[in-house]
Amino acid sequence: MHSVTKSAESSRERRMRHTRLSLTENARRLTAKHGMNGFTVEELCEIVGISRRTFFNYFHTKEDAIIGRPSDAISAELAEWFVARGTGDAELGPALLNDLVEVAWRSFDEMLQITGSLTDMHALLEKEPEFMTRLIRENKAQHEMVRALIAQREGLEPEDPRVQLALMSLMPIAHAAISHYFATVGSGAEPVSMRGVMEETLAQARRLFRDPDAPAGDASSND
Template sequence: MSESATTSRVERRMRKTAANLTAVSRRLTAERGLAGFTIEEVCSAVDVSRRTFFNYFASKEDAVIGVNPDDEYRLFAEKFLARGAGEWPQVLNDLIDLAIQHIESDEMDPREHSDLMVALEREPRLLARFIGLSRDRDRQLRGLIVERQGVDGDDPRAAAIVSIVGSLMKSTADTFVDPANDQDFAVILSSSLDAMRLVLAVPTP
């Protein structure tokens, strides 16, 4: 087996372990609140050691939110920048395409997203942290767009794309967790993007 194949297998296993720790942490927080369970309970449910937990997350709060920014951000940034500067609609296309790749690789579960929303409502400090992280990600994304397109940092087109992506992801998540929904996240996201394009194609009066 090649070194790259071995590395990919290890990376997949690590992503799966992190995802399982987050899923259990979200479920327990939604059910009991942060103070209602221990890290040992999470580890037992995922069948890993306490030491393994701290290899991935610094706290229960980090596990609930799914904080693992460095590696994921670097990988995303490399893929996004590698596509090169282009027309502005293509920037949006690439962002949605990369989001779908990430979602499909993680096999997103509607229950997990619902648990996160309940956990955020139950724990104000988690909500505040989540909002702060979302703002940080928006700033990072805007910076990547500016870098890729070679425009000024205050270019309104970069800000507009960040806003569009955020709105699309939120509306897609709301539809995804609806009990009546039977579509994958990626399908809903693609459909939402198509609808947005249709609306924006209408000439300005």
């Protein structure tokens, strides 16, 4: 099976990825506030701390910066950690969902550490609805990347329905946590712990789907 992970990123690769993430988040924030034509590449570069010339080493256009690079969503180190946690025995391991949730909150926290904030994509699309199609494509590319990581970790093919089920199980948990985050940010309250919200949502989902007719000893929560 084709490997989708790589060895740990070099310091240069890590810096470049962080710069791309910063460019994308700040481009999205400016777009949500002013619209795509309401700021210049130079203004974006000033915020990030790079030159206009350097910008074009990362993205061809301002629109590309807003969309970002789907492969940057999960760092190489985190992807490597996730795959190494599996057994590769063509079965879904009991820790899979826990580890997917950990990848999600750690990626979220990393973005906050790099950029200090996240843009509500609804606000961006209200300003620039034509970005919807490209953002859907970006989402699809990210899902395909995660599906490939799950498949490699579990020794399955990416098209295996169990891989898709694992990915689909993560999505509502991530959605609930992100919605909670933006609700607290909008209210001016202290930002929530993404880890805490996602882990509690996962625990609630497990309680919800536990078979009430099963003997107590057979109801595994995997907590």
